[in-house]
Amino acid sequence: MIDEGLRSELQKQGIYTTTLQELYNWGRANSVWPLTFGLACCAIEMIAASMSRFDLARFGAEVFRPSPRQADLMIVAGTVTKKMAPLVVRLYNQMPEPKYVIAMGACAISGGPFKQGYNVLKGIDRYLPVDVSIPGCPPRPEALIHAIMTLQEKILNQKLTGPDRPRHLVEGAPSEFPVPAYGEHDLEPSSNPQLWQPPAIKR
Amino acid sequence: METPDQIKSRLETAVPGAKIEVLTNDCPAGERSLLVDPAHVLAVAKFLHDDPQLRLDYCSNVTGVDWPETEITEQIKVKQVVDGVEKEVEEVKKTVRPGFHEVVYHLYSMELKHGPVVLRQRTVNRDAEAPAVSLTPVWRGCEFQEREVFDLFGIWLEGHPDLRRILMWDGFKGFPMRKDYVTPDDFEYEPTPHDKVLAEARKHYPPEVKA
Numbered sequence: 084m085i086d087e088g089l090r091s092e093l094q095k096q097g098i099y100t101t102t103l104q105e106l107y108n109w110g111r112a113n114s115v116w117p118l119t120f121g122l123a124c125c126a127i128e129m130i131a132a133s134m135s136r137f138d139l140a141r142f143g144a145e146v147f148r149p150s151p152r153q154a155d156l157m158i159v160a161g162t163v164t165k166k167m168a169p170l171v172v173r174l175y176n177q178m179p180e181p182k183y184v185i186a187m188g189a190c191a192i193s194g195g196p197f198k199q200g201y202n203v204l205k206g207i208d209r210y211l212p213v214d215v216s217i218p219g220c221p222p223r224p225e226a227l228i229h230a231i232m233t234l235q236e237k238i239l240n241q242k243l244t245g246p247d248r249p250r251h252l253v254e255g256a257p258s259e260f261p262v263p264a265y266g267e268h269d270l271e272p273s274s275n276p277q278l279w280q281p282p283a284i285k286r
Numbered sequence: 287m288e289t290p291d292q293i294k295s296r297l298e299t300a301v302p303g304a305k306i307e308v309l310t311n312d313c314p315a316g317e318r319s320l321l322v323d324p325a326h327v328l329a330v331a332k333f334l335h336d337d338p339q340l341r342l343d344y345c346s347n348v349t350g351v352d353w354p355e356t357e358i359t360e361q362i363k364v365k366q367v368v369d370g371v372e373k374e375v376e377e378v379k380k381t382v383r384p385g386f387h388e389v390v391y392h393l394y395s396m397e398l399k400h401g402p403v404v405l406r407q408r409t410v411n412r413d414a415e416a417p418a419v420s421l422t423p424v425w426r427g428c429e430f431q432e433r434e435v436f437d438l439f440g441i442w443l444e445g446h447p448d449l450r451r452i453l454m455w456d457g458f459k460g461f462p463m464r465k466d467y468v469t470p471d472d473f474e475y476e477p478t479p480h481d482k483v484l485a486e487a488r489k490h491y492p493p494e495v496k497a
């Protein structure tokens with residue numbers, strides 16, 4: 084690794100140095116392409132964020148892809164019903180690595196106001212590894228932009244080697260997650276135990 | 287627009303044999319509705335749709351109501367002979383009203399710009415053998431809403447072109463909007479301000495360790 088002081092000194096002379104890791108992360112962080120899909124009212128805020136007033140394009144994330152094969156980011160925007168959950172997981176499985184998930188709004192995080200209902204999934208984190216959660220009902224477009232910036236920061240700070248490297252560089256790490264099946268009253272299994280455990284009670 | 291009573295009297299001449307009742311409503315709006323027996327409801331619907339004075343060409347809303355079996359208690363005065371003297375004695379009478387389903391239609395006229403006329407039909411009981419009658423042949427727009435009524439209430443609608451579940455998946459068991467539907471017990475630890483949810487979630491807490 085090059086010394087920070089030397090690097091800044093070289094920059095003043097017009098010589099830029101970087102590492103492969105920085106270049107790779109810089110490229111990834113500034114071209115996060117979300118998948119075009121919305122589930123409920125949060126999607127309206129997501130659409131607003133991508134339009135000219137809020138202009139998500141400033142962050143390199145304006146290219147909403149119509150196919151999961153071309154997308155890097157899944158914005159779970161809205162209520163995930165139990166009927167919809169297997170399809171959301173399948174869409175995630177169809178995305179190529181590296182891929183990220185933003186859970187947008189109260190419903191995607193926990194089921195929100197519908198949590199005790201018979202038909203709503205109590206949070207997409209039961210089946211998918213969520214990178215950033217945005218609270219709100221629905222969150223403002225600024226909140227979504229903040230989430231994208233948080234995700235970019237997360238990508239920029241990833242190390243490509245060592246035990247903390249991102250999942251897609253780990254040999255044998257899962258890229259696909261099991262798609263739940265429709266049961267008689269609930270999805271089976273009702274959560275992926277490798278990803279999610281019920282919160283422990285502290286006394 | 288005609289009042290429900292006027293519609294009723296015209297219907298009784300137009301559809302002979304139809305048992306029509308005008309139901310009152312205690313709510314502030316006091317909107318009255320027409321209760322029609324399932325055997326004649328299709329003919330009644332056709333009349334409401336085609337009649338030049340009504341022209342109810344738009345069915346805006348279809349919904350179901352589940353009436354479970356209930357015990358009705360009422361106090362009545364009964365004349366009894368006590369010690370040779372006739373007296374009026376109050377008695378509590380209990381009757382069991384069997385459960386049934388109701389399908390409610392809200393009808394409007396786009397052409398004459400009036401409405402709504404509320405149309406109801408009742409099933410005999412809450413089983414599959416006692417179906418209500420689908421009005422999709424009269425109002426095409428009823429199709430999805432009647433499927434929803436079937437999906438959530440389990441009201442079988444005879445004559446529906448495609449009676450399948452619409453909101454829940456095909457393998458789903460039970461009808462979630464029925465009064466006796468038991469939701470799956472999938473509560474877990476959560477801090478919540480809702481007492482009912484908290485009571486349910488408590489059952490799933492690990493047993494308290496006493497020091």
